[in-house]
Ligand SMILES: Nc1ncnc2c1ncn2[C@@H]1O[C@H](COP(=O)(O)OP(=O)(O)O)[C@@H](O)[C@H]1O
């Protein structure tokens with residue numbers, strides 16, 4: 001098994017690389033975050049290949065390569081760098097075996113390692129198959145995207161929420177003071193209000209998704225949650241939402257389910273261009289309850305359908321693509337399922353299945369973090 005060391009000062013990238021390499025049956029015998037650690041690890045572990053970042057604080061990649069080559073002139077080194085080597089002011093001072101530029105193409109990295117080991121580690125078992133590699137790569141890309149959302153949301157939370165609140169409050173104060181505005185200018189206020197609402201909604205959607213609070217389970221009336229959700233939905237008069245007459249009581253987090261229903265109803269409203277009918281049903285089965293939200297909107301094209309629960313997938317210009325992934329995460333935390341049926345140009349039905357009895361094991365799992373990587377980052 002090929003033995004590797006991985007050195008990068010970007011800890012998240014370094015960890016992800018190591019995980020990926022191990023998943024693909026390489027033996028990562030050490031990792032570090034600067035050139036000095038690279039040298040020490042190399043001399044200690046004698047890996048087959050060292051994967052080293054170029055730009056690192058204090059002791060950079062050049063330092064590491066120089067020292068490693070002094071000790072072992074046959075050492076195999078793959079350099080990873082965010083710089084364009086041809087134009088960088090951080091020139092490579094030593095010959096290295098391979099250069100990969102960031103963002104790292106994980107598949108390429110595997111191929112590069114195979115080339116350097118001259119087939120010694122050539123894929124033999126199923127683990128190495130293209131399909132598996134693709135799955136691993138996809139999962140990592142997904143993890144990276146989630147991490148990116150994590151970083152983004154923290155920034156949004158700090159940078160945007162406060163100024164937004166200042167704008168909102170100032171506008172409200174201006175309105176209260178009845179600042180003299182010409183009637184044709186008054187429309188600007190409602191435009192500003194709408195823009196603020198839109199931004200607030202997008203920020204909340206990102207935060208709901210990334211930084212979920214623990215569930216607070218209580219026995220609740222599903223109909224009450226639906227009613228309260230509908231009262232918060234902004235829609236035109238040409239759109240009718242019919243609520244069921246029956247009700248069902250379920251152990252759940254009412255606030256979280258409200259987020260789910262609001263997302264599904266808002267999506268339905270958007271898919272119908274504010275005209276038509278949304279039917280909401282509660283189907284009370286023995287052990288579980290089914291909540292269905294049916295619209296007669298555009299439907300979802302077959303090529304888009306498999307992606308709608310993926311974070312960041314959106315077909316709307318101002319969409320975040322976090323609504324449905326957020327719904328799915330909340331429902332799955334409740335031990336339930338969410339499914340969709342759709343017919344193009346006819347409409348879409350989302351159905352949520354919730355168990356009436358959340359079992360004790362489930363309850364213990366419930367409050368574990370939704371996305372451990374991000375939750376750690378946001379601590
Ligand atoms: N009821 C629906 N009818 C048609 N398309 C829908 C419906 N619900 C969701 N979609 C599709 O799924 C995508 C993802 O939805 P969502 O995760 O809520 O993100 P967003 O609303 O920000 O786009 C939407 O952009 C839309 O293309």
Ligand SMILES: [Mg+2]
Pocket residue numbers: 263266267319323324
């Ligand atoms: Mg949405």
